Amino acid sequence: MPGYEFFGEEERKEIDDVMKTGILMRYGFDAQRKGNWKAKELEQKLGETFKCKYAQLTSSGTAALTTAMAALGIGFGDEVIMPAFTFVASFEAVISVGAIPVLVDIDESLTLNPNAVKAAITSKTKCIMPVHMCGSMADMDALKNICDEHNLILLEDACQSIGATYKGKYVGTIGDAGTFSFDFVKTITCGEGGAVLTNNKDVYTKCDGYTDHGHDHNGADRGADLHPFVGYNYRISELHAAIGVAQIAKLNNFLSIQRKNHALLKSILSSIEEISFRKIHDEEGDSCTFLTWFLPDENTAAAVVAEMKLQNILPGNFYWYENNWHYTRKWDHLKNNNFLNKQSEPLQQQLKKYLHQSFKTSDTIMSRCISTAISLTWTKEQIKEKADKISAVIKKVLENKYTPV
Secondary structure: OOHHHHOOHHHHHHHHHHHHHOOOOOOOOOOOOOOOOHHHHHHHHHHHHHOOOEEEEEOOHHHHHHHHHHHOOOOOOOEEEEEOEOOHHHHHHHHHOOOEEEEEOEOOOOOEOHHHHHHHOOOOEEEEOOEOHHHOOOOHHHHHHHHHHHOOEEEEEOOOOOOOEEOOEEOOOOOOEEEEEOEOOOOOOOEOOEEEEEOOHHHHHHHHHHOEOOOOOOOOOHHHOOOOOOOOEOOOOHHHHHHHHHHHOOHHHHHHHHHHHHHHHHHHHOOOOOOEEOOOOOHHHOOOOEEEEEOOOHHHHHHHHHHHHHOOOOOOEEOHHHOOOOEHHHOHHHHOOOOOOOOOHHHHHHHHHHOOOOOHHHHHHHOOEEEEEOOOOOOHHHHHHHHHHHHHHHHHHHHHOOOOO
């Protein structure tokens, strides 16, 4: 992680194919593009790679989530249960279709706590949206059972876990639909981009039109397309798709390197008795983009982070508890209803609850948690050096019983 670490001649070749024709748009201009259809090619490769019937590219992972929700019929007033630890795009997409994000606690897998999900279901609940955070997977058996019991939609946000599997199935292909992000720091990148994956033809057809102003794409003449419903412009460009065509061919290599580097780093840090590691629901399916480890308590974790920052070894290590993109504790703009446009009354009422709602269970987990991003370019020597530096910091903090100011 991320795929840009291995940019090379393969990506340049695919981009050159597009530039030779000058057709950067994914639709139309059939004759001029001379057989180059990079978006179509990438969609086909996504289906083949992840063993999924349909894939629809979008301009971003956020657009993919928005598109999937619209295609699944999620809209005004519907409640979408989602984790308190995720990227802000997850709740942004929910709000964009008029639905209401219902945040619930996570467990030590850093994904949805099934018991918290059950407790949050109301008559307005339409969808459960697990977010497969930091390369690993949610407890999909438990969540699918809950959806089946209550007749709810299961939508997977797999934007951070491309290539991870759960009991032999790729995350993003298990629910009614799933989404990927191909932004610059993802396992495979298009620079910007995303995708909706589904095995449901009707959902796919709706995604296909929704991302392109409602075009039905049923004829050879784009100008004569019908518009069965209102859509938006969430199209990916041919340039972005071209990069993805090269990157997806490298995915298995990326995953192999990540897993090797992850295993070595974990083996070294395992020697520290006070460190424990994230719960993984399927160890063999972990894509290993991050190694997530826990310290005994919040004070120790905060002290370790402070010392790592002092020694300039914090970059690449993430203390999500203080991160304002990924954890509800710092989502003040959401809680304070800081929108540029007016929002629905039901949404505003839900957001007011978050000003005072406690996520004590999640706080206990996130305040002790540090995630180390796994680089594709590390050598064994570099991994050992990084692990030794982290170990030294932890030992120093524990020996001095250091408390941050």
